[in-house]
Amino acid sequence: MTEVPHPRRVFSGIQPTGGLHLGNYLGAVKRFAELQAIDAEPIYCVVDLHAITAGWAGRTQMAEDTREIAAAYLACGIDPERSILFNQSQVPVHAQLGWIFSCVARLGWMNRMTQFKDKAGKNAEKASLGLYAYPALQAADILAYHATHVPVGEDQRQHLELSRDIAIKFNNDFDAPGFFPVPEPIIEGVATRIMSLRDGSKKMSKSDPSDMSRINLTDDADTIAKKIRKAKTDPEPLSETLDGLADRPEALNLVTIYAAFSGQTPAQVMVEHGGQPFSAFKPALADLAVAKMDGIADAMRRYQSDPAEIDRILSKGADRAAELAEPVLKQTYEIVGFIPRG
Ligand code: TYM
Numbered sequence: 001m002t003e004v005p006h007p008r009r010v011f012s013g014i015q016p017t018g019g020l021h022l023g024n025y026l027g028a029v030k031r032f033a034e035l036q037a038i039d040a041e042p043i044y045c046v047v048d049l050h051a052i053t054a055g056w057a058g059r060t061q062m063a064e065d066t067r068e069i070a071a072a073y074l075a076c077g078i079d080p081e082r083s084i085l086f087n088q089s090q091v092p093v094h095a096q097l098g099w100i101f102s103c104v105a106r107l108g109w110m111n112r113m114t115q116f117k118d119k120a121g122k123n124a125e126k127a128s129l130g131l132y133a134y135p136a137l138q139a140a141d142i143l144a145y146h147a148t149h150v151p152v153g154e155d156q157r158q159h160l161e162l163s164r165d166i167a168i169k170f171n172n173d174f175d176a177p178g179f180f181p182v183p184e185p186i187i188e189g190v191a192t193r194i195m196s197l198r199d200g201s202k203k204m205s206k207s208d209p210s211d212m213s214r215i216n217l218t219d220d221a222d223t224i225a226k227k228i229r230k231a232k233t234d235p236e237p238l239s240e241t242l243d244g245l246a247d248r249p250e251a252l253n254l255v256t257i258y259a260a261f262s263g264q265t266p267a268q269v270m271v272e273h274g275g276q277p278f279s280a281f282k283p284a285l286a287d288l289a290v291a292k293m294d295g296i297a298d299a300m301r302r303y304q305s306d307p308a309e310i311d312r313i314l315s316k317g318a319d320r321a322a323e324l325a326e327p328v329l330k331q332t333y334e335i336v337g338f339i340p341r342g
Pocket of ligand 1 (some may be wrong): 137139142
């Protein structure tokens, strides 16, 4: 087989395990929307198969969570005409290719996954096999489309490394040089790791028990402003320069959020706001966040009030996704030597 370079193709996914927060927005969805101006037909997925690896929210909740993430994508500017937007379980190729990749990935590789260790906790014996195999399914998500570029936050870097290893090992082991591209993570911009508002050493997360630790996309203006006002900081004013924030993770996080919203670098934010007390900086940040998030919660509610329309958008997206993924699976089966149904 001759190696042909793969054309650029963007893929990314979000788990429907509860609503989205500012970290998901600044680190992922906002950038997904921006990529639509650069890339033809980026593929954005609600990864519902992944969402049952660590428990089941219940039948009704599962569907609601999936529609909520779809609504968030749409409210944040994902245009289902320009992008392919769908939920993973509608395209069986993900699970089919995921199995093959489970046979390519090595136990030693999976054992190194820090997210498995974090999510499984102390009692890893009780974790599901799916949680363990999760990154092999993630590799299938990407490679089913021969995707070459994957915008994600910093916490997905290790999973992306594994996807790369799987692509390389499949191509080697099955004697198919260059068949799967080796996908590149796009972990760019200032907001690749937004931290908790209550603890600057922990990333902002859906699973944090404190709602004050995160800004949800569904929060109204007063709630956003309150959460920023109450964000943990130290008593000192902002330093004059960015270097002065090296050991002040909470302060640095707020400056980072300001930079992400204003389209500046953190150093530029410091030129304007360096030396200010938090009593001045926090209200400036709150005003900016409220202005930039204006309309997202309302738009989400609007989309969610019409679940049939969301389902229609997802089905249409799934048809387009399947059209791309099915030939890749067919070729993969041929490469492996599986006899097709006659
Ligand atoms: P998930 O659903 O946890 O998160 C969705 C996206 O949000 C980013 N993110 C953050 N970025 C900055 N700061 C934060 N505090 C923060 N928290 C989350 C994540 O990096 C991610 O980009 N395994 C993936 C879903 C997935 C996927 C894929 C992604 C499944 N298959 C294929 C890309 C390609 C996950 O659990 O993301």
